[in-house]
Amino acid sequence: MSGFPEFALDRAFGHPRGLLGTVGGWLMAHHNAATEQQVVRLARLSGSERVLVIGPGPGVGLRAAAGQAARVVGVEPSEQMRQAAAHRCTGLANVALQDGDAESTGQPDAAFDVALSVNNVQLWPDRIAALAELRRVLRPGGALLLSTHARWLPGGRAGLDSDVRAAGFTDVQVWAWQPPGRAGAQVQARAVRPA
Numbered sequence: 413m414s415g416f417p418e419f420a421l422d423r424a425f426g427h428p429r430g431l432l433g434t435v436g437g438w439l440m441a442h443h444n445a446a447t448e449q450q451v452v453r454l455a456r457l458s459g460s461e462r463v464l465v466i467g468p469g470p471g472v473g474l475r476a477a478a479g480q481a482a483r484v485v486g487v488e489p490s491e492q493m494r495q496a497a498a499h500r501c502t503g504l505a506n507v508a509l510q511d512g513d514a515e516s517t518g519q520p521d522a523a524f525d526v527a528l529s530v531n532n533v534q535l536w537p538d539r540i541a542a543l544a545e546l547r548r549v550l551r552p553g554g555a556l557l558l559s560t561h562a563r564w565l566p567g568g569r570a571g572l573d574s575d576v577r578a579a580g581f582t583d584v585q586v587w588a589w590q591p592p593g594r595a596g597a598q599v600q601a602r603a604v605r606p607a
Contacts, residue, residue: 444472447598466529562599585602
């Protein structure tokens with residue numbers, strides 16, 4: 413990070429902490445809610461799945477997934493966001509939160525049926541390494557679902573498609589989606605870990 417704008421964005425959204433983290437968490441909870449719900453719908457959960465949520469932030473998507481899955485684990489690098497997510501998911505026995513990030517989830521091989529990430533793919537320093545980690549923790553046939561701000565996505569739709577394939581996923585689909593309201597356009601992706 414080289415200047416104040418990068419510093420502020422990291423403190424608010426990349427690794428939320430302090431006052432900027434509080435503001436960032438509020439913005440994420442309110443402006444990402446429709447996208448979080450959309451990604452959970454795309455997962456087509458039936459109640460028996462183990463779901464990994466990468467970067468759940470304040471926990472909106474984590475809570476939504478918990479209502480439709482057997483077990484949900486959120487991996488979040490920000491202590492402030494883990495606390496906010498834990499508060500939002502109070503009383504949900506099927507939710508766990510752990511320190512980590514997309515490149516280092518700390519989860520066992522083939523432990524999840526679904527991996528979700530909303531609005532943090534653009535923050536991953538090594539996107540292919542992160543995608544390879546998600547492939548590792550998904551069971552064969554498991555689904556990867558991503559949604560991220562189109563404006564901030566390095567390489568755009570084509571770059572994301574290429575990286576998901578390079579990480580070893582199949583049945584890759586990448587498309588544009590416009591959330592309702594004033595939220596910016598999203599790039600969404602769905603892929604499968606091959607058997």
